[in-house]
Amino acid sequence: MSTDSDIEPNRGPEPTLEQPETEPPTPADDDGESTPNDHPESTADPDGEDSTEETTPAEGVPDEPPASFRATIQAAYLKTALSSLRALVDEARIRVTEDGLTVRAVDSANVAMDDLELEAAAFESFEASPGTLGLNLDRLADPVRLASKDDLVQLFLDPESGKLIVVVDGLRYSMACIDSKTIRAEPTLPEFDLSAAVTVDRDALQRGVKAADLVADHVRLRMEAGVDALVIEAEGDTDAVTLELDGDDIEVLAAGEASTLFNLDYCKKLVRTIPAGTPVTLDLGEDFPLILSYELADGDGAITRMLAPRIET
Amino acid sequence: MSTDSDIEPNRGPEPTLEQPETEPPTPADDDGESTPNDHPESTADPDGEDSTEETTPAEGVPDEPPASFRATIQAAYLKTALSSLRALVDEARIRVTEDGLTVRAVDSANVAMDDLELEAAAFESFEASPGTLGLNLDRLADPVRLASKDDLVQLFLDPESGKLIVVVDGLRYSMACIDSKTIRAEPTLPEFDLSAAVTVDRDALQRGVKAADLVADHVRLRMEAGVDALVIEAEGDTDAVTLELDGDDIEVLAAGEASTLFNLDYCKKLVRTIPAGTPVTLDLGEDFPLILSYELADGDGAITRMLAPRIET
Amino acid sequence: MSTDSDIEPNRGPEPTLEQPETEPPTPADDDGESTPNDHPESTADPDGEDSTEETTPAEGVPDEPPASFRATIQAAYLKTALSSLRALVDEARIRVTEDGLTVRAVDSANVAMDDLELEAAAFESFEASPGTLGLNLDRLADPVRLASKDDLVQLFLDPESGKLIVVVDGLRYSMACIDSKTIRAEPTLPEFDLSAAVTVDRDALQRGVKAADLVADHVRLRMEAGVDALVIEAEGDTDAVTLELDGDDIEVLAAGEASTLFNLDYCKKLVRTIPAGTPVTLDLGEDFPLILSYELADGDGAITRMLAPRIET
CATH class of the missing domain: 3.10.150.10 (DNA Polymerase III, subunit A, domain 2)
Structure with missing residues (x-):
C-alpha cells in the first residue's frame, strides 16, 4: 500500500470494516497520514510527495461555497453519479470550478474510495465560480429520484439563503448546504503499478x-x-x-x-x-487494491473506484 | 368550522388525530352535536338547521337491511369506491334505495370524510328495496380483489341467511353483514363558501x-x-x-x-x-377544509371528500 | 389409510403437522412401519406386501453415489422439478439409473409426499451409472436460479472430489453431496382406489x-x-x-x-x-388423500403428489 494512501486493506478471516484507530482525530484535520506498508511484494510507485488533502484532491478550490453556481443536467447522468457516491458516503465535498465538478470520497472504514468528475460538457448548461458545496447526498437524491429519466434537473445556489435549489419538472426543492469543512476531507489518491x-x-x-x-x-x-x-x-x-x-x-x-x-x-x-x-x-x-473505472455522462465525465484487498491471515 | 359539522381541524404542531372527547357516547347516538367555531375569519355559511344523521345523510332510508338487493357492477367501479372508503373506515352503513347506493363515512379522528354515491345507472343491473347494509369493507374487498378489471361482480342479499353473496367469475363468497346500528352513524355534511x-x-x-x-x-x-x-x-x-x-x-x-x-x-x-x-x-x-370531488363509474357516481385543516398554533 | 403408508391424516380442528411419535427412530431405518387404519369406511386397496423403502421406491438403486453422472437439461425443467420437491423437503435422495432420475420425498410431518421422475429423454444429454445422489435441494436451486429460462444446465459428478458440478452459462458451481443414507429414506407409496x-x-x-x-x-x-x-x-x-x-x-x-x-x-x-x-x-x-399428477419436461417426466386429508373431530 502506498504510504500516502488512506485506503487500507481489511484483514480476514473476519474483515474489520470499522477501523477507528486509523481515523484522523477530526475529519477536517485528515492529513493523509502514512500507514505501514502492508505489501512487501508491492510494486506500487508512491509519489512520496508530502501532499495534503487541502491541495491535492481539490486542486486549489476554496472550501467556501462558490460565489455563483447554476447548472442543468440530464437526470440520468446525475442519478448515476449520486448512486455511485452514496454507496460509500452520506455527505461529500463537491468541488466546483469553471470546468465542472469533482468529488472524492472514502467510506468510513477506509476500504473503498470514489474519485468522480463531471466536466462542464456533461451539463446542458454550466456556469460556476470556484468553490465547494458541502452536500448531504441522500437529501439531494430525494428530488432527483422524482425526475423521469429524460427530465432535466436544474441546480443553482441561492446566494441570499445559501441553499441549493433543485428544480425538476416544475418542482422546486430547496436544500440546506453543509459547511464543507465539517465533512470528512478527501483522501489522497494512492498510485499503483498494477500488472x-x-x-x-x-x-x-x-x-x-x-x-x-x-x-x-x-x-x-x-x-x-x-x-x-x-x-x-x-x-x-x-x-x-x-x-x-x-x-x-x-x-x-x-x-x-x-x-x-x-x-x-x-x-x-x-x-x-x-x-x-x-x-x-x-x-x-x-x-x-482493485481499480474500477468507467465513463459517466456519455464520456463527459468519469469515475475511478478503488477497493482495498482483503488480506487472508 | 360550521356548527353542524363533525369534522374538526386537528391542531399543530403535533396533530392530534385521536379526539375521544368529541366522540359521541355511542356511535349509534351520534347526533351531529355542535362544536365551537374555530374560524373567526370563517366565510362558511352553516345552514343552522337542526339536522340529524337519521334523516340528512340517509334521506329516510331505514337502518334495517333491504328486503331485496341484487346488483351487478364492473369490478373496476367497485374497487375504486371501496378503496376510497377504506382509506378512512373499516366498516360502513351502505344506504340502498331504488336509485342506487350512498355511503357517508368519517374517520375515527374526525379529520376526513367521504360522501359517495353510485347511481343505479353505474350498475349493469340493479334491483333493490330501501334499506341499509352494514358491511365490513375490508372483507368485501377480499373477493373483489380476486376479480380482473373487466370482470363483473354480482352482489345480492340472501334473504334467508341475511348474508351478502358476492359472485366473481364462478367464485361465490358469502359474507356476514353487520347490524348497521352498531356502525358509527354518518356525520352531517358541513357546508362552506370556499373562495x-x-x-x-x-x-x-x-x-x-x-x-x-x-x-x-x-x-x-x-x-x-x-x-x-x-x-x-x-x-x-x-x-x-x-x-x-x-x-x-x-x-x-x-x-x-x-x-x-x-x-x-x-x-x-x-x-x-x-x-x-x-x-x-x-x-x-x-x-x-379542503373538498376533493371526482366522478365514479364514468359519471354514474361521484365522491366528495373533505379534509380538515391543520391549524398552526 | 393403507397399512403400508407413511402418510397420515392430520387431525382437526387444530391440525398437528408435527407427529414425532410416528417418526421412525432414525431416518435411515425407516422401514414403512404400519399405522392403524384411520378409515373404517375406507375403500382403499392396500397391497399388503411387506415392501420396504430399500427396494420399493429406489428399485434396487444402490445408496452409494453413481460411478459416473453427467447430464444437461433445460433450466426450466430443472427449476420446476426443484421447486416441487423443495415445497416439502430440504434434502433428498436422487436415485440415478441409465434411464433417468427418480425422487420420492415426504415432508417432516408426514402429510404430503412427492414422487417425481425425469426420464433420460427429458435431458439434452444423459449418461449415468446407477447410484444415489444425496443433495441439499436449496443449494442446488441457488445456481439454477441464476440461469435464464432458455439456458441449459450441465450437471456432473466429479469422481475425484465427489462434488456435484453445476455449470450455467460459464458459471461453475461446485457443491458438496450428502451421504444419502443420512437423508430420510423414501416412504413407500400407498395405493388407493379413489372414486x-x-x-x-x-x-x-x-x-x-x-x-x-x-x-x-x-x-x-x-x-x-x-x-x-x-x-x-x-x-x-x-x-x-x-x-x-x-x-x-x-x-x-x-x-x-x-x-x-x-x-x-x-x-x-x-x-x-x-x-x-x-x-x-x-x-x-x-x-x-388427494393425489395430484402432472407432466414434467413436456411429457418426458411426471410427478405424483399426495396430500393427507385433515380429519374433522
Whole structure:
C-alpha cells in the first residue's frame, strides 16, 4: 500500500470494516497520514510527495461555497453519479470550478474510495465560480429520484439563503448546504503499478458477484500472465463458484499475473451502483487494491473506484 | 368550522388525530352535536338547521337491511369506491334505495370524510328495496380483489341467511353483514363558501404530495386571487419543496385567495386512493377544509371528500 | 389409510403437522412401519406386501453415489422439478439409473409426499451409472436460479472430489453431496382406489386456494356422483367461499362421490409450485388423500403428489 494512501486493506478471516484507530482525530484535520506498508511484494510507485488533502484532491478550490453556481443536467447522468457516491458516503465535498465538478470520497472504514468528475460538457448548461458545496447526498437524491429519466434537473445556489435549489419538472426543492469543512476531507489518491487490466461489461461482474454471494462473504478476482481471461471465484465451507470470462465477454488490456481477494459486501455495493450495460475497466495486481473505472455522462465525465484487498491471515 | 359539522381541524404542531372527547357516547347516538367555531375569519355559511344523521345523510332510508338487493357492477367501479372508503373506515352503513347506493363515512379522528354515491345507472343491473347494509369493507374487498378489471361482480342479499353473496367469475363468497346500528352513524355534511376552486389531474397532486413527504409531515395548498395557479408546498426544518401547477396542468374554476395547511398522512391516503389519471376538483379557502370531488363509474357516481385543516398554533 | 403408508391424516380442528411419535427412530431405518387404519369406511386397496423403502421406491438403486453422472437439461425443467420437491423437503435422495432420475420425498410431518421422475429423454444429454445422489435441494436451486429460462444446465459428478458440478452459462458451481443414507429414506407409496378423478388447470386450483385463504385455514374438495363439476369450498367463522369448476374448465375422468377436507397451507405450497397453466389431474375420495399428477419436461417426466386429508373431530 502506498504510504500516502488512506485506503487500507481489511484483514480476514473476519474483515474489520470499522477501523477507528486509523481515523484522523477530526475529519477536517485528515492529513493523509502514512500507514505501514502492508505489501512487501508491492510494486506500487508512491509519489512520496508530502501532499495534503487541502491541495491535492481539490486542486486549489476554496472550501467556501462558490460565489455563483447554476447548472442543468440530464437526470440520468446525475442519478448515476449520486448512486455511485452514496454507496460509500452520506455527505461529500463537491468541488466546483469553471470546468465542472469533482468529488472524492472514502467510506468510513477506509476500504473503498470514489474519485468522480463531471466536466462542464456533461451539463446542458454550466456556469460556476470556484468553490465547494458541502452536500448531504441522500437529501439531494430525494428530488432527483422524482425526475423521469429524460427530465432535466436544474441546480443553482441561492446566494441570499445559501441553499441549493433543485428544480425538476416544475418542482422546486430547496436544500440546506453543509459547511464543507465539517465533512470528512478527501483522501489522497494512492498510485499503483498494477500488472493486469481488463474491460468487462458490468452485467458480467454482477453475475459473478451474485454467484459468489451464494457461497461466501468474499470473492477473488484472478488473471494469469498471457491468458485472456478474467476469473471471478469464491469458496465457501462446502461449496464453491467460478465464473471464467473470456472471448467476446472481455477485452484484455494487460495480461499480467493478478490474484486478489475482496470483501463481497463492498463488491456488491460497487457493482450494483454501476449502470447496467456499462463497460468497466478493472486494474488488478497481486493482493493489491482493485481499480474500477468507467465513463459517466456519455464520456463527459468519469469515475475511478478503488477497493482495498482483503488480506487472508 | 360550521356548527353542524363533525369534522374538526386537528391542531399543530403535533396533530392530534385521536379526539375521544368529541366522540359521541355511542356511535349509534351520534347526533351531529355542535362544536365551537374555530374560524373567526370563517366565510362558511352553516345552514343552522337542526339536522340529524337519521334523516340528512340517509334521506329516510331505514337502518334495517333491504328486503331485496341484487346488483351487478364492473369490478373496476367497485374497487375504486371501496378503496376510497377504506382509506378512512373499516366498516360502513351502505344506504340502498331504488336509485342506487350512498355511503357517508368519517374517520375515527374526525379529520376526513367521504360522501359517495353510485347511481343505479353505474350498475349493469340493479334491483333493490330501501334499506341499509352494514358491511365490513375490508372483507368485501377480499373477493373483489380476486376479480380482473373487466370482470363483473354480482352482489345480492340472501334473504334467508341475511348474508351478502358476492359472485366473481364462478367464485361465490358469502359474507356476514353487520347490524348497521352498531356502525358509527354518518356525520352531517358541513357546508362552506370556499373562495377558490381548481380542477387538476390526480397524478399532479400525487407528485406534490410525494415531494412534500420528502421534507415535512404537512403540506400547504395555496392559490392567489386572480392568479391561475395552484401551489403545493411543504417546509421542513432545513429543506422545502414547492410545486406550482399552472397552464395546461390546471383548470381554475374560481381564482380566489386560499391557503391552508393539511396533515400529510391524510393527504397521502386520500390522493393514493383516487385512480391514476382522474380529474379532481379542489375547493379551497383560508384555513378551511379542503373538498376533493371526482366522478365514479364514468359519471354514474361521484365522491366528495373533505379534509380538515391543520391549524398552526 | 393403507397399512403400508407413511402418510397420515392430520387431525382437526387444530391440525398437528408435527407427529414425532410416528417418526421412525432414525431416518435411515425407516422401514414403512404400519399405522392403524384411520378409515373404517375406507375403500382403499392396500397391497399388503411387506415392501420396504430399500427396494420399493429406489428399485434396487444402490445408496452409494453413481460411478459416473453427467447430464444437461433445460433450466426450466430443472427449476420446476426443484421447486416441487423443495415445497416439502430440504434434502433428498436422487436415485440415478441409465434411464433417468427418480425422487420420492415426504415432508417432516408426514402429510404430503412427492414422487417425481425425469426420464433420460427429458435431458439434452444423459449418461449415468446407477447410484444415489444425496443433495441439499436449496443449494442446488441457488445456481439454477441464476440461469435464464432458455439456458441449459450441465450437471456432473466429479469422481475425484465427489462434488456435484453445476455449470450455467460459464458459471461453475461446485457443491458438496450428502451421504444419502443420512437423508430420510423414501416412504413407500400407498395405493388407493379413489372414486373420483378430474383434470383441471393449475390456475383454477390456485384461484380456489387463494379464495379459501380469505376465510379459513382448510379447504374442501368435493365431487358428486354423476355430476361433471369440481367444487372447492372453505368455511370460516362468519364467511364462506365456493368455487364451482365445470364445463370447459374441467375434464371429468371419473364422476364418483368424493369429499375431503385439506390443510390449506399444504394446498398452497403444492399448488404454488405447479407451473402456471399446467393441466393437473386430481384423484379424490371420501376423506382420502388427494393425489395430484402432472407432466414434467413436456411429457418426458411426471410427478405424483399426495396430500393427507385433515380429519374433522
